[in-house]
Amino acid sequence: MYESFFEMEHTPFARDIPVERLYTSPQTEDALGRLVYVVDHQMFAVVTANPGRGKSTMVRMLDGRLGKEKRLLLCLSDSKLTPRWLYAGLLGQLGLEPRYFSGDSKRLLQKEIQTVSAEQKKKVVCALDEARLLGKDMLEELRFLLNYRFDSISPMSLALVGQTELWERKLKLQAYEAIRQRIDMNIALGRLDRAETGKYVASHMAYAGAGKEIFASGAEDEVYKMSAGIPRMINRVCEKALMYARQQQKRLVDERMVRFVADHEMLGGVG
Structure with a gap:
């Protein structure tokens, strides 16, 4: 999977992340x-x-x-x-x-x-x-x-x-x-705003042990747009984007990749 490709120690958007490592808005x-x-x-x-x-x-x-x-x-x-x-x-x-x-x-x-x-x-x-x-x-x-x-x-x-x-x-x-x-x-409980979405993604990537930037700023903009700041949807969008980047052998996720997976791989809307 993509974890080894990006040299991660843990899966960043899994459901079983220890509570002490979860982002809190x-x-x-x-x-x-x-x-x-x-x-x-x-x-x-x-x-x-x-x-x-x-x-x-x-x-x-x-x-x-x-x-x-x-x-x-x-x-x-x-x-x-x-x-x-x-x-x-x-x-x-x-x-x-x-x-x-x-x-x-x-x-x-x-x-x-x-x-x-x-x-x-x-x-x-x-x-x-x-x-x-x-x-x-x-x-x-x-x-x-x-x-x-x-x-x-x-x-x-x-x-x-x-x-x-x-x-x-x-x-x-x-x-x-x-x-x-x-x-x-x-x-x-409401949705996360744009800044909180960026911090959410950064927190999960830090838990995964990513030692370098993987989501470009523009990619985070698209993650927020596609997820509407809903944590479950942020997880889904980011997971799909990381998988797609691995398939394309790209070590930086950009906005184009996020838009692609949102258009082609997301089965449900944000609600």
């Missing part, structure tokens, strides 16, 4: 800071963005920021959760077997969270990724889970992570008012 840093605040104050947050803008990556980053000695992150990614599978998934991450009835599993989870808080002195946060398709009953279940003791302090913090429609087509509706009133923080 100012808006990402702001969002992470707000999420840490949510965890420390046992609050309820909603994180939304259009596809490809880094929602799931942010959950990975959050795990790295929290510090496992004081906070415990439980993470589920399932757009069609039921109460039974919610409690089974969370209890499994805590090393416990779920009960046959979901109500019993809920009580076991609540008890374990109290134990983690009181004995281990850890704050518990649950992050539910792909939350846009959660039904009203499931969202109500989450609301009761947060407020089961009917006091001002929740036993845990919760972050719902999903596409923009989670907020626009669901939580904003009158039918969800009781849930919406419970939300403490609404975080929306």
